[in-house]
Amino acid sequence: MKTADIFKNKTVFSLEIFPPRPDTDESVIYDTLDHLTDISPDFISVTYGAGGGKNGSRTIKIASDIQNRYGVESVAHLPCIGLTKEQARVILDSMSDNGIENILALRGDLPEGSTPAGDFRHASDLISFIKENYSFNILAACYPEIHPESRNAVDDLHWLKHKVDCGADHLITQLFLDNSYFCDFREKALLAGVDVPIEAGIMPVTNKRQIERMVKLCGVDLPKRFIRVLEKYEHDPNALRDAGIAYAIDQITDLIALGVDGIHLYTMNDPYVAHRIFDAVHNMLAVRSLVS
Template sequence: MSELYVSFEFFPPKTSQMQERLWSSIARLAPLEPDFVSVTYGAGGSTRERTHETVARVLKETSLSVAAHLTCVAATREEVDDVLRAYWEIGVRHIVALRGDPPGGPGEPYRPHPGGYANAAELAAGARNIAPFEISVGCYPEKHPDSPSLAADIDMLKRKIDAGASRAITQFFFDNDVYFRFVERARAAGVGVPIVPGIMPVSNFAGLRKMADICGATIPGRLVKLFQNLDEDPATRQLVAATVAAEQCLALAEQGVRHFHFYTLNRDELAYAVCHMLGVRPKPARNADAAA
């Protein structure tokens, strides 16, 4: 098997305890030399300052390449452009351009901000006008909840790529056939950029159900059975979760996938374990052999 690449997504912490958890996770995963790490941007720009602070600290205190998420929600073009300029000034060279969720949460229809970027394709184009950012965008193998069809989704993805994006990262999924069917349709539509599978190791099954409902991801019945009655048994749940995620990634790798993007939820254990099983491990110290 040729070399595999990984990337990790984190979210900006709200409390000092969550801050400690985040930086402990970053410290544990950094030696795996990820292609990049990304930091999310809350609905309606609600985490703007915390996202910026987290990104700045990653740049300052680590050697990691960091991608800053940015959305179109609740901001004018000028406000978003100011954020982009501020990121470029501190050394951010990679943006994850997303439409974003409505400020009111699930169930509220999305409405572009007056004077703002209407969608991620416009945001990607705007970012490229500000500076030569590397741009990643999102995609939904099972269709975006707000999209009229999968064909419309793929058309929007093509618009994002035409606007300057060089990578698409999928929403999480658990049926690999769903991913490969989506990639096949995207390729047929002329999308040639890497389509990186987003992997969500199951740290909390009840929480996963809620996220899946919001983003339109299907949880197969086999997973429901596997995690049944494990809510009060975190040790067993952890073992099952690592096994499930590793099996999914290994099956994807066997069919040619070489990059995996892990939604860590600011926890390192499952992502680290899955990477280990994929053969993505810390590089041995250069002088280890000589010291021996």
């Protein structure tokens, strides 16, 4: 099933996982999936994984197994930076041969100090290529606090609309910790003509190192309320984990009440955290689905 079709009748709840590193026992991810699929998510996305392009085959295998072994819809991530069109065709053909219908088309991180070779400079280039040559449902990323490389919010929305015009069927946001950014972004995106489902990406922040990395990589604003939580529990890992879960639950319940199209939970491969959050919000998701 194409993920864009799921939004027609319900508030979507989906999960993201990452493959194990190439030097790690593959069975670990299936132990994780055994527990995550108990939630019965609407779909599970699989990142291109630690280890970069060489780990792409694991992404395809896991995404295929999610569908064929677990009976859950899957999405395979595909970063395009450094890829030639010929290489992209090989990957896309493999995804198609494995029954994958949904692809999250991404640019990927630029290597430091060099300009990568390849035929794709932006995610929109990959989206256009897929749309012209395949029948995949295409997901794309968006940024409530604007992409770090955008000049301003207007520029960012211009390029987001371009992604949709190129063929993106469904958007997932970068993580954010202040729902006001998402609400403002969603309103402006609609005014800009972005008319596809926008799913809110939520990452439960459960340790201090994760927070520091998130701020460095994504430029995410830390609300005062969140900073107070961090300062209070930073030296108590279990308390900080529980506080991070509670913060994510508050975010999600507020977003559902505001009529969000869907919630995409960045699980960090932690079924315990995912279950705690789903158990807290699933009744509200069900009510929203009944009245949609």
